[in-house]
Amino acid sequence: MxxxxxxxxxxxxxxxxxxxxxxxxxxxxxxxxxxxxxxxxxxxxxxxxxxxxxxxxxxxxxxxxxxxxxxxxxxxxxxxxxxxxxxxxxxxxxxxxxxxxxxxxxxxxxxxxxxxxxxxxxxxxxxxxxxxxxxxxxxxxxxxGVQKRTFRDQDPVNIKAAEIMGRLHDALEESGYGGHDLERFLVRLLFCLFADDTGIFEPRDIFLDLIEQRTSEDGSSVGMWLAQLFDVLDTEEDKRQRSLDEDLARFPYVNGSLFEERLRIPSFDAATRNALLEACRFNWSTVSPAIFGALFQSVMDRAERRKTGGHYTTEKNILKLIGPLFLDELREEFEKIKRMRRGRPKALQDFQTKLGTLRFFDPACGCGNFLIITYRELRILEMEVLQLIYSTGQQELDVSALSKVDVDQFYGIELGEFAARIAEVALWMMDHIMNNRLSLEFGQAFARIPLKTAPNIRHGDALETDWQDVLPAANCTAILGNPPFIGSKYQSDEQRAQVRRIANLGGSGGTLDYVAAWFLRAGEYIQQNTACRIAFVSTNSITQGEQVAQLWPILFDRYGLEIDYGHRTFEWGSDARGKAHVHVVIVGLSHRDHERNPKRLFSYDDIKGDPVESTHGALTAYLFDAGTVHNRHLVVYEVGRPINGAPRLLSGSQPIDGGHYIFDREEREAFLAVEPAAERFMRPYVGAREYINGADRWILALQDAQPHELRAMPEVQKRMALVRTERAKSPRKSTLKIADQPARYNVEVLPTAPFLALPESSSERREYAPIGWLKPPTIPSNLLKALPSDDSWFFGVLTSRMHMSWLRHIGGRIKSDYRYTIGIVYNTFPLPNASPAQMNRVRDLANKVIAAREEYPNSSLADLYDPDVMPAPLRKAHKNLDRAVDGLYRRAAFASDRDRVEHMFGLYEEMIRTSKV
CATH class of the missing domain: 3.90.1570 (tt1808, chain A)
Incomplete structure (x- = not known):
């Protein structure tokens, strides 16, 4: 006892x-x-x-x-x-x-x-x-096992715990025990291990004693004892057999459905018993439920386990979402109550009651990270309230009756059954940790066993589940979480169909990332309770590029939502080996009937650093101030022609040749050795990578070849035949149309004069996306944009900080790299009004940028524009050009890139009004 x-x-x-x-x-x-x-x-x-x-x-x-x-x-x-x-x-x-x-x-x-x-x-x-x-x-x-616990995101204890469970998982799986039974079995073990070290099982280590003292060393009796234990944990004490073994009788009744299902129990041997004992001897009281849940899930995939440490959301990042969503407001309310001179006791009690009525819903909850941290923060706040309510006579209190915040206030949907069950157990684990803290504060032992309440975690597909059936919107306080990202190109056919059905855009359904479906479902859901709030983590693709014009008009117009707060692009992830960092945003939304003011914006000078907060009257879908526009819902639509008076920008050649016409240096030399007559049809072929890094490629350009010339080149004919065959297999009509014209490209841009080259993608580390001139016989690939002009005015404006700001904030991304799109970036960029003298000034400064580059003939553009080694003369030339171009837009200096794009957004609104787009 x-x-x-x-x-x-x-x-x-x-x-x-x-x-x-x-x-x-x-x-x-x-x-x-x-x-x-x-x-x-x-x-x-x-x-x-x-x-x-x-x-x-x-x-x-x-x-x-x-x-x-x-x-x-x-x-x-x-x-x-x-x-x-x-x-x-x-x-x-x-x-x-x-x-x-x-x-x-x-x-x-x-x-x-x-x-x-x-x-x-x-x-x-x-x-x-x-x-x-x-x-x-x-x-x-x-x-x-009762202690205040400060968990650290990168605490090696969490990783060590996951590795221990990984070894046990592997040992059982290799013995032929797997699937659903293994997953549920491991979740039960996790609860027992945690309970043994944190005061749920009393006295401490009775589970370790059972395995160590009562099971045979060869492991043959372990399964039998565990099967009996699971039955005991699911049976009320007064309903157990009187002849029950005394070591089993010491365990409490747990309830909570955790041990309810009948499982096929594994057979153990000496090795698997030792793996279990290793887990029993580990100190589980130091493990964070919020982090360990995701780590524990990773043990089910050995390949993923090699990246251990990268499969969780840090507490710091979760707090970035839940703070502005609801927690900051609750704390402000609490502070006001603390300052009251009259009626404070009742106000405190009412506030605690309010905390017990809040309901939180994560419709892509994974292992429950967001719900767990939200629960912990509510319990911490409640504990501060209780300390004021019961500031005297604490030793006489019934601690078990103090807390009104419980795990049944938390709801989730999760596609993976294993993750869903982990979320439940992890919430119970956090509940016990917070009960321990309550015990310490008020001097009484308190454990919420048997489990009378349970988290509401639904195993299912959130996009196919009726959210009202999980939690009626009328009862929901906030929807939150980190839904799956999955770009449109990487979605399965089923996922793509789900997004298109939910978005209801018609036609192709757009190019929305998978995460957009959760925003749309949430917007639909809160129509039944416009006081409910929404906040999701998302890739930054929903706040820049072509997706903005597809997603946000629905959220603004169809569902009446407004942006309450946002975290602009920052890096999401851990420093684990093999874990790619993702650039994300956090967006908090509410219905306009209950929108909050002022709007809060968190901006990052360094995507790895801490944000700087600012407040605004309204925020755009691009997460910057909407003060320069009349319509805060304004978005930049992709357009097929320039609306800014600029000449047309072309996308480079796209041969659709299966690679048969394209050669690197060695391939070109080998081919010309057997087909020397083809040399005059070989032209440099430059895409973004070749242009920026200086690599060499060539392409066969046969458009002007005469029939007798082609007949004289048998190796060329072989490649033409291969191209014809490749194209004939294509499902695309445009490709089939040119299958019988193998000497032609699908898209042909064959410059006859110098042209300005703009790479489609460029590293986000660079201050300036490298652009410059190329000349015939070079052919740009479809990854290089071509402006048929040798006027350095356009070079000066397009390489300026103003245009780079438009690219960064309005253009999309390829992974984290900038993506230069003609319809979104170039055709919509507000060009400055300039006099001939001002244009000549820009031309002169632009030529000085080119001259500064030419001082380093052996350096590629990648070398010159690496921010760590960019030459001082080149940087100075760019800064001088930036100041000149900035001055064409307004007299006052711009404080930041965000300041620049906010100004241009107002110009864009005027431009589309006058251009009748």
């Missing part, structure tokens, strides 16, 4: 009396700490060891007086010895301890005095005399 704190205090008083004369370090230490742990009904030998050998600072061998890996290090001295040097002696052991075994607590003692340091919380130690141990014994609640 669980000891009450009153019983623990009584035991502490007895201990203090019996040891009031202890003084000799070597003679008394081990007995002293064996009996100290008995205060908490914990056998010291089960958790900690004496004289643990550890390499000290300076690589000297040392022996820790008492070491509980991952939890506690004790440095013991004889009575009367000063403890100040003992702390440094304890810290000297740290370099020799593995990261996952570093203790959170250091205890220094000379028998008659104690100093306890919490290294996570920092601050001054808890210091007291042995006689006062009963007054301070609650500071040792961590021995019971």
């Amino acid at each position: 669980r000891l009450s704190w009153n019983e623990i205090r009584a035991r502490a008083a007895t201990f203090a009396r019996e040891w009031k004369d202890a003084h000799y370090e070597r003679g008394d230490t081990q007995t002293f700490y064996n009996e100290f742990f008995d205060i908490f009904d914990i056998k010291r030998r089960k958790v900690a060891s004496f004289e643990e050998p550890v390499k000290k600072l300076g690589n000297k061998q040392g022996f820790v007086d008492l070491f509980w890996k991952g939890v506690l290090l004790v440095e013991q001295k004889s009575a009367g010895r000063k403890l100040a040097p003992a702390k440094q002696q304890a810290l000297d052991y740290f370099p020799g301890i593995k990261d996952v075994e570093l203790p959170r607590y250091i205890l220094l003692s000379d028998f008659q005095t104690f100093e306890l340091y919490d290294l996570d919380e920092g601050g001054e130690p808890v210091a007291f005399a042995l006689a006062d141990l009963p007054k301070h014994v609650e500071h040792f609640a961590f021995i019971l």
